[in-house]
């Protein structure tokens with residue numbers, strides 16, 4: 001009698017866009033399609049957004065990255081294999097993975113339910129290979145389900161740029177009818193304006209130059225303030241002072257100049273990431289009890305809220321798509337600041 005042998009199915013190799021050393025260029029390589037471990041799923045990636053934070057992987061700006069590494073934390077795809085012990089997710093289910101790529105459930109913050117600030121937070125594309133590949137492994141606690149009517153390429157940018165603006169605004173304390181300013185009309189700002197409009201705020205979009213004025217209004221801005229031609233802080237004061245200013249453009253100087261545009265109890269929410277200091281005097285903050293707060297993305301549950309709200313309200317990212325093989329070109333396009341507005345890789 002012949003002995004039965006269990007043979008693991010041989011998977012075709014997959015394409016990966018990887019960085020093999022800090023400062024290196026994108027390389028398209030073939031790798032063996034990975035098998036999910038316990039508590040993980042394998043995702044057949046359909047789309048992955050190209051985010052400015054991918055520079056952390058490309059240039060080595062985050063401590064402890066192990067190379068080669070595939071960046072990508074705006075991942076939309078379909079579960080195609082389950083690891084041991086995974087019961088709450090099904091094969092064929094559409095899922096996304098954003099900046100929050102896993103938490104340990106054991107640190108002090110996790111025990112307090114503050115998963116966003118987990119001391120051992122995992123980030124796709126930094127802690128493990130992200131969405132710049134045809135198949136990706138992810139732990140179940142990183143998964144967000146994608147509503148049926150959202151296309152993969154539209155869902156992807158909502159998992160970082162989208163959740164960041166949506167979550168920052170919904171936790172800001174601004175109420176319907178309040179004046180909310182969105183500084184910067186780019187990858188983050190063009191989503192921030194849409195969410196702010198759908199939340200029922202009076203939206204002031206602030207950009208440099210007049211060229212984005214009509215687009216900002218189309219996205220839902222009530223007024224457009226050209227910070228090159230006018231003093232934007234004074235313009236906000238003329239409108240009564242902003243309850244919230246969400247600063248999306250990575251310019252500490254521009255943020256500093258806006259602080260005097262806050263009204264009483266006003267809040268500057270900082271989401272545009274830079275390394276140089278914001279300048280503010282204690283008197284500026286004390287007068288009118290103003291605050292400055294930073295905000296980072298959110299949990300996968302927050303991602304699901306973002307996606308559902310986008311589905312409900314019609315908020316969509318404006319995107320430019322590139323095939324995975326052109327990851328280098330896509331990255332350059334994103335870094336140029338000229339993309340309208342999010343760059344997305346399509347597998």
Ligand SMILES: [Zn+2]
Pocket residue numbers: 051052053054073099160161
């Ligand atoms: Zn990002």
Ligand SMILES: [Zn+2]
Pocket residue numbers: 103104105106107108109110111117118119120121
């Ligand atoms: Zn933790």
